Amino acid sequence: MRRALFLLAMIWPAASWAQTAPEDQSDIVILGRGLDLPPGTPAYGSTVIDRDRLTNDASGRVEDVLSDVAGFQQFRRADSRSANPSAQGATLRALGGNASSRTLVLLDGVPVADPFFGYIPFNALATDRLAAIRVTRGGGSGPFGAGAVAGTIELVSADRGDLPPVAGEAFYGSRGSESVSASVSPTLGRGFVSVSGRFERGDGFQTTPADQRVAASVPARYRDWSVGVRAVVPVGGDAELQVRGLVFDDNRTLRFRGADSNSEGEDSSVRLVSHGRWQVDALAYLQARNFSNKVVSATSFKLTLDQRNTPSTGVGGKIELRPPVGRDHVLRIGGDVRLAGGALFEDAYNAAGLVTARRNAGGRTNVAGLFVEDDWTIGRLVLTGGARVDRWSIAGGFFHERDASGAPTVTNAFPGRQGTEATGRGGLLFHAANWADLRMAAYTGFRLPTLNELYRPFVVFPVTTQANAGLSPERLRGIEGGVDLKPVPGLTLGLTAFYNRLGGAIANVTIGPNLRRRDNVRAIVAKGVEASLAWRRGAVSLSASYAFSDSRVLAPGTPLDGLAPAQSPRHAASVTLAWSPKSGRLLSLTARYVGDQYEDDLQTNVLPAASVLDAVARWPITARVAVIARAENLFDASVVTRNQAGSVDLGTPRTLWIGIRFGE
Numbered sequence: 001m002r003r004a005l006f007l008l009a010m011i012w013p014a015a016s017w018a019q020t021a022p023e024d025q026s027d028i029v030i031l032g033r034g035l036d037l038p039p040g041t042p043a044y045g046s047t048v049i050d051r052d053r054l055t056n057d058a059s060g061r062v063e064d065v066l067s068d069v070a071g072f073q074q075f076r077r078a079d080s081r082s083a084n085p086s087a088q089g090a091t092l093r094a095l096g097g098n099a100s101s102r103t104l105v106l107l108d109g110v111p112v113a114d115p116f117f118g119y120i121p122f123n124a125l126a127t128d129r130l131a132a133i134r135v136t137r138g139g140g141s142g143p144f145g146a147g148a149v150a151g152t153i154e155l156v157s158a159d160r161g162d163l164p165p166v167a168g169e170a171f172y173g174s175r176g177s178e179s180v181s182a183s184v185s186p187t188l189g190r191g192f193v194s195v196s197g198r199f200e201r202g203d204g205f206q207t208t209p210a211d212q213r214v215a216a217s218v219p220a221r222y223r224d225w226s227v228g229v230r231a232v233v234p235v236g237g238d239a240e241l242q243v244r245g246l247v248f249d250d251n252r253t254l255r256f257r258g259a260d261s262n263s264e265g266e267d268s269s270v271r272l273v274s275h276g277r278w279q280v281d282a283l284a285y286l287q288a289r290n291f292s293n294k295v296v297s298a299t300s301f302k303l304t305l306d307q308r309n310t311p312s313t314g315v316g317g318k319i320e321l322r323p324p325v326g327r328d329h330v331l332r333i334g335g336d337v338r339l340a341g342g343a344l345f346e347d348a349y350n351a352a353g354l355v356t357a358r359r360n361a362g363g364r365t366n367v368a369g370l371f372v373e374d375d376w377t378i379g380r381l382v383l384t385g386g387a388r389v390d391r392w393s394i395a396g397g398f399f400h401e402r403d404a405s406g407a408p409t410v411t412n413a414f415p416g417r418q419g420t421e422a423t424g425r426g427g428l429l430f431h432a433a434n435w436a437d438l439r440m441a442a443y444t445g446f447r448l449p450t451l452n453e454l455y456r457p458f459v460v461f462p463v464t465t466q467a468n469a470g471l472s473p474e475r476l477r478g479i480e481g482g483v484d485l486k487p488v489p490g491l492t493l494g495l496t497a498f499y500n501r502l503g504g505a506i507a508n509v510t511i512g513p514n515l516r517r518r519d520n521v522r523a524i525v526a527k528g529v530e531a532s533l534a535w536r537r538g539a540v541s542l543s544a545s546y547a548f549s550d551s552r553v554l555a556p557g558t559p560l561d562g563l564a565p566a567q568s569p570r571h572a573a574s575v576t577l578a579w580s581p582k583s584g585r586l587l588s589l590t591a592r593y594v595g596d597q598y599e600d601d602l603q604t605n606v607l608p609a610a611s612v613l614d615a616v617a618r619w620p621i622t623a624r625v626a627v628i629a630r631a632e633n634l635f636d637a638s639v640v641t642r643n644q645a646g647s648v649d650l651g652t653p654r655t656l657w658i659g660i661r662f663g664e
Contacts, residue, residue: 033131034109034273035281035322038330040384041376042270043427043439045123045482045496046136047532047545051162053537054127057588058614058630059652060171060179061090062130063122066153067592069135070572071530071547075099076592077607078641078651080122082207084254084292085435086452087265088119089482092137092151094549095502096524096565100450102474102502104140105281107155108242110269110285111144116342118450120267123224124248126198128167128181131158137530138498139476141386142542143318143336146367149445149476149502158190158231161183164624167663171630174655175219177202183663191233191240195527201226203588207255207641207649216256216301224250238276241412244269255649256296258303276447279322281334289342295459297365299645300351302590312451330375330388337368341396344456354403355404361467363397363414365448385426392448393418397455397469414469421446421473438592440659445476453518463644465508466517474520475503475527494532501525507553508566510602521558524565528550538579546573563603582622582625584664586618586634597642610639610651624664630657 041450047069057065063079066072071094075087100118104111113120133155140148161172168182183196204219226248233240246267267286268423289312295305318336325331333648343362350356369575373386397414427441438450449471457466482496505524508516528549535542555561572595578588591613599605615631632655 001062007334008502011546024266027535029173033159034271035275035279036533038204038332038375038384039610040330040372040382040427040429042437042484043382043384044136044138044441044443045439045480045530046134047373049133049387051158053130054130054133056628057620058618058632059549059615059655060630062125062127062133062155063090063120063123063292066090066133066135067077068574068576068590069544071137071546072135072550073567073569073572073594075359075567076641077610077639078207078649080250081202081222082204082254082649082652083252083641084261084293085121085250085252086114086117086119086261086293086458090120090153090197092135093500093526093547094528094551094565094568095150095496095500095526095569096505096551096553096568098168100453101147102150102447103153104151105153105155106143106144107159107319108156108244108269108271108422109143109281109283110244110267111147111314111316111338112155112267113147114263114265114289114291114312115340116289116310116344116456117286117448119453120288121250121263123200123250124226124246124265125155126181126196126226128169128183128198128229129158129194129196129228129230131156131162136432137496137519138441138480139423139425139443139478140331140501141388141423141443141445142371142373143320144316144338145388145423145445146338146369146390146392146421147447149447149474152499157460158194160232163192163194164663167630168620169659169660169661173202173545173630173657175203175205177617177657178656179657179659188231189233191231193229193231195229195409196225197227204253205650205653205655207651209312209648209650211650212629214294214301216258218253218255218257218472220255221253224248230245235274238296239272239274239280242271242273244271245325256298258481259294259296261293261367263291271617277324277458280320281320282317283455285315286319287312287551289314297351298462301419302351302353303345305350306349307344307458309345310342312340323568328377330628332373333370335370340365340451343453345504357380357409357566358402358406359400361397363451363469364395365630366390366395368478369579382429382431384428385424387422390421390423390446391418392421392473394448394454396519399438399467399469399536412469419473423662435486436603438482439484440479440481442479442624443476444478447474447476449506449518451498462516462543466511468518470519471489471506472504472520474505477503492532492534494530496530497528498530499525501528504566505553507601509558509560510600516601521553521555521560523554524551525554526568539579539634541578542576543579544573544575545573560601563601564598566598566601569595569597569609570661584618584623586616589614590614590616603644607640607642607643610637612639618661622625625660625662627664628659628661630659632657633653649657
């Protein structure tokens with residue numbers, strides 16, 4: 001009931017406003033998006049995934065579609081049906097995996113990462129609610145640029161033109177898998193409201209190889225749902241108000257009976273966009289999240305750790321102004337703030353099932369910044385540059401532990417810290433010819449450690465990873481150059497070479513047998529090339545992406561020096577071939593490859609290279625109804641997602657789906 005009232009409270013004011021709008025202006029189109037992209041944006045390079053691709057992937061999951069962009073990765077290779085939610089941090093350019101996002105992920109300009117952990121709640125990001133995704137690798141600036149050390153992923157909600165009045169789909173798949181979603185998007189006055197829901201469940205697959213299974217081994221079952229509401233209404237002649245609410249709940253069982261996790265959240269945001277002479281983009285948001293996780297021993301198969309409660313809150317906002325400074329300039333001035341607070345409550349158990357320790361830890365982090373950016377068009381040349389100043393603080397940190405009788409055994413209060421970071425970026429875009437663009441960019445950036453990295457230890461049995469309340473911010477410096485070509489109609493080619501240095505990179509460092517600790521290493525240096533291709537002729541299209549990343553840890557005097565960062569493949573590629581005539585039919589094949597990568601910092605456990613092939617077929621029955629068949633991992637390739645001294649987890653096996661979609 002509380003969640004239903006939350007959604008109703010979010011949508012009611014905007015819906016009422018829309019209903020009372022004058023009828024004689026109903027021809028005004030409300031896009032429901034932000035301000036137009038400045039002309040210098042391509043200088044930093046980007047890849048756009050359109051709505052058709054988003055809604056026609058074999059898995060129907062945002063994180064898998066993002067794998068079309070070679071170099072995108074999560075901490076582990078598993079998707080949001082069989083990974084621990086707290087391990088779903090997003091990063092780019094092989095800058096190392098540590099479960100927190102080094103990539104800034106925005107939904108309509110609002111950061112979506114969990115305030116405590118920094119992971120992305122991918123199950124709450126339904127593809128049918130989105131119009132497009134733009135992925136920009138490299139350090140970011142502008143609004144919320146403080147967290148974009150590896151790049152920015154911008155999710156754009158579906159607008160009035162993308163949303164039928166009523167739409168939905170239902171799928172049934174292998175191993176009792178079910179997925180149902182629906183939306184109602186009526187036009188109200190000069191605006192619109194969209195209410196959408198999604199539910200999915202599955203009996204899951206065995207992540208444990210057959211020769212390692214025991215009586216306690218169970219399939220990776222999952223069950224999740226989300227409900228979203230969004231209203232877009234006009235405010236005067238040049239502005240619009242966007243109101244959003246989202247509620248989600250995500251339950252998974254991983255590897256052993258009783259190893260259950262749950263993540264849930266309630267998010268809301270209000271955004272005002274003005275397209276007048278003085279352009280304005282202002283927003284405020286609130287996140288309320290929680291996470292729980294039960295760890296089961298791989299030897300006794302009993303509960304060893306109950307991370308029973310991790311409540312957290314994120315509050316923030318930003319304002320961006322674009323004053324009129326002439327046709328040749330697009331000037332942006334603004335500020336933003338992000339406040340995060342949270343705590344963990346967990347109980348440790350012995351083999352007899354008795355509590356041995358009760359722990360409570362948490363704290364707060366704050367980041368507030370001011371930014372200015374300008375794009376200057378000089379004939380065929382566009383110069384772009386910007387600077388940020390951020391004031392950050394880490395405060396209220398603590399770690400308390402009590403024994404089974406309730407007597408305190410550890411009482412730590414960590415001193416607060418604060419600092420100021422100045423970062424910036426600059427680039428140029430030269431339209432050398434109608435078919436050729438040259439671009440160069442350089443940037444700096446920083447990322448504050450998350451509350452999870454600072455205060456929460458975790459266990460992936462038998463390895464324990466300790467938190468570190470003394471972690472420093474990560475600092476990035478990078479440079480890149482590239483070329484975008486359109487040599488013939490329908491063909492686009494892109495090539496980028498880059499060098500990124502992430503100073504003070506936070507890594508899970510081995511300090512003893514089955515024991516690691518989060519720590520700052522001197523740096524991770526990543527250099528490489530990225531290539532992309534998009535071609536279309538008639539009903540046939542081909543898109544491809546490839547990334548080569550030579551990534552190394554700089555840690556003089558330690559065993560890590562010169563090694564590749566954990567979870568960082570050197571090679572990644574994706575290719576999609578599709579046939580989609582105007583009749584609405586579709587046949588699509590997607591092949592993805594990821595090279596060898598290491599599970600750990602010392603390169604002792606290898607995750608072998610893997611290739612998978614997905615397929616999608618869509619056949620219209622009527623103008624608004626279509627039957628869809630999907631196949632994930634068509635040839636049932638073995639994809640190793642975890643390897644701890646030979647103890648292995650596997651990714652999604654061959655999964656077949658059949659379903660129906662209406663409202664297209």
